Every structure is written in C-alpha cells, then in structure tokens.
Amino acid sequence: MFNPRLRAVIRKEFIQIVRDPRTLVLTFAMPVVQLFLLGYAATNDVRNIDLAVVDRDRTAQSRALVASYQAADYFRVRFDADSEAELRDLVDRGRARAGLIIPPGYGRRIVAGETAGVVFVIDGSDPTVASTALAAAQLTGQAEATELTVERLARRGAAAAAMAGPAIDVRTQVWYNPDLVSAYYMVPALIGLILQFLTIILTATAIVRERERGTIEQLIVTPIRPWELVVGKLTPYVVIAFIDMVEILVAGVLLFGVPINGSLPLLLVLAGLFLVTTLGIGLFISTISSTQQEATITAIFFNLPSIFLSGFFFPLAAMPPFLQLLSYAIPLRYFLIIVRGIVLKGVGAAALWPEIVALTVFAVVIMGAAALRFHKRLD
Amino acid sequence: MTAETVIAVEGLVKRFSAFTAVDGVSFTVGRGEVVGYLGPNGCGKTTTIRILLGLLRPTAGSASVLGFDVQRDAERIRPNVGYMSQRFALYEELTVAENLAFYAGLYGRERHDVAERVGVADRLDMRAGALSGGWRQRLALGIALVHNPPLLFLDEPTSGVDPEARRAFWDIIYDLAAEGTTVFVSTHYMDEAEHCHRLGIMNAGRLLALDAPHVLKATRVAGPAWDVSAEPLLPLLEALGRVEGVANVSLLGDHAHAVTNVGTHDAASLRAALAGVGFGDVVVREAEVTLEDVFTALAGRRV
Numbered sequence: 001m002f003n004p005r006l007r008a009v010i011r012k013e014f015i016q017i018v019r020d021p022r023t024l025v026l027t028f029a030m031p032v033v034q035l036f037l038l039g040y041a042a043t044n045d046v047r048n049i050d051l052a053v054v055d056r057d058r059t060a061q062s063r064a065l066v067a068s069y070q071a072a073d074y075f076r077v078r079f080d081a082d083s084e085a086e087l088r089d090l091v092d093r094g095r096a097r098a099g100l101i102i103p104p105g106y107g108r109r110i111v112a113g114e115t116a117g118v119v120f121v122i123d124g125s126d127p128t129v130a131s132t133a134l135a136a137a138q139l140t141g142q143a144e145a146t147e148l149t150v151e152r153l154a155r156r157g158a159a160a161a162a163m164a165g166p167a168i169d170v171r172t173q174v175w176y177n178p179d180l181v182s183a184y185y186m187v188p189a190l191i192g193l194i195l196q197f198l199t200i201i202l203t204a205t206a207i208v209r210e211r212e213r214g215t216i217e218q219l220i221v222t223p224i225r226p227w228e229l230v231v232g233k234l235t236p237y238v239v240i241a242f243i244d245m246v247e248i249l250v251a252g253v254l255l256f257g258v259p260i261n262g263s264l265p266l267l268l269v270l271a272g273l274f275l276v277t278t279l280g281i282g283l284f285i286s287t288i289s290s291t292q293q294e295a296t297i298t299a300i301f302f303n304l305p306s307i308f309l310s311g312f313f314f315p316l317a318a319m320p321p322f323l324q325l326l327s328y329a330i331p332l333r334y335f336l337i338i339v340r341g342i343v344l345k346g347v348g349a350a351a352l353w354p355e356i357v358a359l360t361v362f363a364v365v366i367m368g369a370a371a372l373r374f375h376k377r378l379d
Numbered sequence: 380m381t382a383e384t385v386i387a388v389e390g391l392v393k394r395f396s397a398f399t400a401v402d403g404v405s406f407t408v409g410r411g412e413v414v415g416y417l418g419p420n421g422c423g424k425t426t427t428i429r430i431l432l433g434l435l436r437p438t439a440g441s442a443s444v445l446g447f448d449v450q451r452d453a454e455r456i457r458p459n460v461g462y463m464s465q466r467f468a469l470y471e472e473l474t475v476a477e478n479l480a481f482y483a484g485l486y487g488r489e490r491h492d493v494a495e496r497v498g499v500a501d502r503l504d505m506r507a508g509a510l511s512g513g514w515r516q517r518l519a520l521g522i523a524l525v526h527n528p529p530l531l532f533l534d535e536p537t538s539g540v541d542p543e544a545r546r547a548f549w550d551i552i553y554d555l556a557a558e559g560t561t562v563f564v565s566t567h568y569m570d571e572a573e574h575c576h577r578l579g580i581m582n583a584g585r586l587l588a589l590d591a592p593h594v595l596k597a598t599r600v601a602g603p604a605w606d607v608s609a610e611p612l613l614p615l616l617e618a619l620g621r622v623e624g625v626a627n628v629s630l631l632g633d634h635a636h637a638v639t640n641v642g643t644h645d646a647a648s649l650r651a652a653l654a655g656v657g658f659g660d661v662v663v664r665e666a667e668v669t670l671e672d673v674f675t676a677l678a679g680r681r682v
Binding site for chain 2: 004
C-alpha cells in the first residue's frame with residue numbers, strides 16, 4: 001500500500017485483534033450462534049398449540065369435530081377434560097393454550113339439521129400464539145361447517161347446488177415465500193442486525209480504548225491525518241464484517257435452505273454502504289465516550305431500540321405513527337428492506353432506490369458529524 | 380543559551396472553566412538546551428507541554444515551536460518533535476519491535492535505529508505489556524525518538540522508575556543534547572531537575588523563575604543552609620522554625636534542613652538558639668542549598 005501511515009495503523013489494528021483471541025472467537029462465533037437461535041427460536045410459525053377438549057356430548061359428530069381440529073397441525077389435542085373447571089385449571093397453569101367446549105346435544109342438533117354451537121377458548125396472554133390460534137380455530141370450524149352444509153344439501157337432493165360450490169371462490173397466492181417460512185424472513189435480516197451490532201460496538205470501543213490508555217495523545221502528536229487514523233482503524237472491522245456476512249449467508253443457505261433470489265454482488269455493495277453508516281455511528285459514539293464501558297453502553301442503548309424500530313421483529317406498519325417516524329432515523333430499517341428485497345424477492349437496485357438514497361444521506365451525515373467531532377486536539 | 384530559539388512562549392494563559400492551569404507564562408528555549416520544569420502535580424507543567432504540542436488551545440498569549448505557531452501550524456511542528464507523555468503510550472499487545480515499527484510508520488518511515496540507542500535491542504520480541512517499569516520507559520523514549528526529532532518533550536518521564544533506571548535514562552538524554560537535540564522536560568524530582576541546563580520553577584500556573592540550577596540556588600535563597608540533627612525530630616522542626624533568622628525548615632531524611640537569612644547565623648549560634656529552647660544535644664553542619672530550598676523560597680511551600 002502506498003500510504004505508510006495508513007498501512008501502519010491497519011497492521012497494528014490487525015495485530016491487536018489477533019492477539020485478543022477471545023474477542024476474535026466471539027466475533028466469528030456470534031453470527032452463527034445468533035443465526036441458530038433466531039432462525040429456530042424467533043419464528044412466528046405457531047404450530048402444535050396444546051388443546052384441551054371438554055366433550056360433554058360424546059357422539060360420533062362431536063368426535064368428528066375434535067378429529068378435524070386434530071387434523072390441522074395447528075393444534076395438538078393433549079387433554080380430555082371432564083368439566084369447564086378442569087379446562088380453566090389447565091389453561092391457568094399454562095398446560096393448555098386453547099380449549100374446545102362441545103355442549104351436550106351437539107350431535108343431535110347436527111343430525112337434526114339445526115345450528116349447533118361450540119365454544120373455543122384461547123389463552124390471550126401471548127398475543128402471537130393467540131392470534132394464530134384464533135384464526136386457525138375459526139378456519140377449522142368453518143371448514144367443518146361448510147362440509148356439514150354440503151352434506152346436508154346433498155341429503156336434501158340439492159346436489160347440483162352443492163356441487164356448484166360457494167358463490168365466491170378466493171384463491172390466495174403467496175409470493176416470494178409461499179410456505180411462509182419465518183427463517184427466510186429472519187436470516188437475511190439477521191445479516192443486517194449482526195453487521196450493525198458488531199461494527200458499532202467494535203469501532204466505538206476500539207477508538208475509545210486509545211483514549212482510555214492514553215495512546216491517543218501520542219497518535220495525535222504524530223503527523224497522521226484524521227482520515228488515515230479513522231480509515232486505518234475501521235478497515236479491519238470492515239473485513240471482519242464482510243467475513244461475518246458471508247458466514248451468515250452460507251449458514252442461512254445450508255441450515256435453513258434460504259433461497260438467494262437476487263444479485264449477490266448488489267447485496268455486497270449495498271452492505272458496504274450500510275456498513276459506512278454503522279461504522280459512522282460507532283465512530284460518533286467513540287467521540288462522545290471517554291471509557292470503553294461508556295462506549296459499550298451507548299452502543300447497546302442505540303442497538304436495542306433499533307431492533308424494534310427497524311422492523312426486524314415487528315412490522316413497522318403496525319406501529320404508532322410516532323414510532324414509525326422515529327424508524328426513519330434507523331439505518332437498519334433501510335438495509336432490512338434492501339436485504340429482504342434482494343434475498344427473498346430477487347429485486348434489483350431499481351426497486352430499492354429510495355432505501356439506497358436514504359442510506360447514502362445517512363452515511364454522509366453521520367460520517368460528517370463524526371469527522372467534525374474527531375479532531376487532533378484534546379480539548 | 381545558543382542564538383537559535385526553538386521554543387518561544389509569550390504571556391501564555393490556559394483556563395479550564397474556573398481553573399487557571401497556566402497563568403501568564405513567558406520563556407524561550409534555545410537549540411541544544413535541556414530545560415526542565417519543576418513543580419508539584421497540577422501546577423501546569425503538563426498543560427504547558429500540551430499547548431506547545433498543539434494538543435490544547437491556549438486561552439491567551441502565544442507560543443511558537445521551531446518557528447511555527449502552535450495554534451495555526453501544529454501539523455508542521457509535529458513531524459519534528461518527539462513526545463513522551465506521563466502515561467507511556469505503549470500498545471501492550473504489541474511487541475517492542477512492533478510498537479517501534481508502528482510509530483515509525485506514522486512518521487512515514489520504513490525503518491528506524493532507536494532500539495539500540497534506548498537499549499531495547501535485546502527485547503524486541505517481548506510484548507510491551509510484559510515489560511517492567513524501566514523498560515517501558517525506555518520503549519516510550521524510543522517511540523518519542525523513532526523519527527530522530529530535533530526537539531523532545533518529556534512529561535515526567537521517570538515517574539515510577541527506580542533511581543538506577545533514571546540515571547541510565549538521563550545518560551541517553553545527555554547524549555541527545557550533546558548531538559544538538561533540544562529537550563524540554565517536566566519533573567517533580569529534585570535530582571532529575573539538577574540535570575537540566577536551565578530549570579523553570581512552576582507553581583500554581585506561574586513560572587516563578589527560570590535559570591541554571593546553580594544560579595537559582597545562589598540567587599533565590601535567603602542564605603546558607605544547615606543540616607540539623609537532634610531528638611525528637613518533629614519538635615526540633617517546630618523549634619527551628621521559631622528561631623530568629625531562619626527562613627525555612629524542611630525534613631530531609633533523618634534530620635532537619637534549614638535555610639537562614641544571610642549574616643544571621645553560624646553553626647554555633649544555631650546550636651545556642653536551640654539549646655535555649657531545650658535541645659541540648661544538637662549536631663549542626665553547613666549544608667548545600669537544595670532545589671527544594673529554592674522552590675520553598677519561591678513558592679512559599681514545598682514541592
């Protein structure tokens with residue numbers, strides 16, 4: 001490399017990283033561990049909700065209804081309760097998340113062609129499970145009801161009407177992720193999250209460490225230019241971040257079968273742009289912190305809300321307007337759209353230009369702010 | 380002093396909100412001089428050095444180093460000065476050789492020849508973090524010298540280092556000065572201060588005097604100095620302080636050290652005065668005036 005000062009800083013920084021094996025191991029192990037945890041645990045795919053049944057009817061018809069709930073893999077019939085009191089107890093203790101109560105006379109009403117009522121109880125304390133259970137319970141019930149109606153019509157000789165089917169036939173198609181696998185949605189987003197966590201914390205502490213140990217004073221009195229110091233210190237972390245990104249992509253494909261539909265080079269270029277913003281944030285944090293501990297806490301203070309305000313877990317559209325507004329200040333928000341767009345939808349730069357512009361603006365502003373605060377003086 | 384002025388400071392003031400760290404300091408340093416700054420911690424030594432290096436902006440006054448203004452042209456000063464800060468700026472994870480190579484690189488140099496000069500050539504592969512105090516000091520000096528600067532700032536370079544290492548360190552400094560390197564060094568050690576060609580006495584942000592140590596001792600102290608031994612020691616100090624004609628008293632190891640005004644006392648009259656207040660068995664010897672006496676006389680307090 002032509003610039004000896006820049007080369008000296010990069011080499012020194014790499015030596016320091018390599019001589020700190022614990023941090024190094026964490027740096028490369030963290031993405032896989034996170035991917036594993038979030039890929040499997042952070043899933044909204046609710047399956048096998050434990051169901052308790054109170055069948056006070058005990059007829060062929062009631063058993064058929066229970067069987068239809070059993071058949072849908074949303075539910076798993078775990079308990080056969082004798083009374084509503086027992087059902088309540090099971091739900092209270094969290095052993096069952098939902099309950100189906102079939103009143104006496106259900107079978108008789110079905111056979112008589114009347115409307116028979118059942119009660120479906122859902123434990124609403126976990127909204128994600130509850131909303132899935134609610135939808136699944138209604139769907140399963142309606143499917144069973146439609147089947148019964150068709151049977152009845154057939155018995156009354158209205159075979160033609162029954163054959164004709166419902167008046168409106170809505171065929172749904174899910175694009176990009178037809179099986180609605182959470183991992184497909186989470187794995188690309190995880191790239192953004194881990195890149196951000198890693199780069200912000202590592203860069204913030206790496207620079208503050210110089211201040212804490214008093215070496216920054218010695219650096220300032222050398223002829224090094226601020227940009228050389230900054231670029232030299234950040235370069236190793238950019239390299240690490242890219243290695244981590246490839247690591248996540250490979251693990252995502254191998255472990256979760258995430259399809260990469262879009263252009264990998266485009267993803268790498270835009271990840272580079274995103275890194276400029278996160279490195280800028282780390283740099284800025286380093287200019288306002290005087291100890292590594294302070295820098296770490298500030299970095300966490302920024303990182304945690306950005307998980308929620310970026311749309312990583314919860315859709316932005318569901319948030320109150322104030323929080324939606326706040327989310328525009330979170331660069332991860334834009335990168336998540338980019339990375340999910342490229343990986344899941346296979347879209348190109350043309351579809352992502354608003355996010356690219358937003359990230360560019362952010363990168364310029366934060367780097368400018370950090371550069372203004374980063375000068376070769378102590379006061 | 381040689382004709383060529385390397386450092387020129389005029390009316391320098393530095394305030395940190397309500398606290399005045401440097402209060403109207405003026406002096407010049409010539410090429411090849413070893414100039415010391417003696418004073419207690421917090422008297423403005425480090426602040427002065429930091430201003431001269433362009434690390435801090437002065438509140439008032441002006442300073443130039445190597446002919447460049449420290450505020451406007453700090454970047455033109457930096458390639459030509461070496462700096463050894465109070466906290467040795469070593470990277471503990473790096474070896475001695477890697478530390479030197481890193482700083483050499485920052486000055487745009489591929490190689491350097493300081494390892495021999497500061498005596499770390501046989502420890503190049505040791506981690507800086509594993510070095511003991513004296514070796515850390517040598518490495519820190521090596522870092523300051525890696526680009527052969529004509530001007531060297533040393534901020535309390537030997538704090539926490541044993542006397543033998545301190546002597547070895549000063550041998551290197553003298554060699555440098557003999558070759559024409561200008562050295563500006565702050566200290567609160569008297570023996571270290573004796574090594575300087577000229578010595579500034581600093582207290583509470585003010586430069587009280589700046590001259591050769593022997594001139595300071597001859598002109599800034601009230602009169603002759605005496606070593607006085609008697610038991611018990613602490614009441615002796617008090618008694619000495621009340622004797623007419625005694626300018627100041629200090630404790631020096633196992634005996635008292637006193638300075639008397641010119642023409643007021645000889646050994647016999649001091650003994651007599653002490654006998655009058657109950658100290659019968661007193662040994663009084665004429666002593667050398669110390670820099671401590673100079674500081675006490677100028678600052679009205681001890682270092």
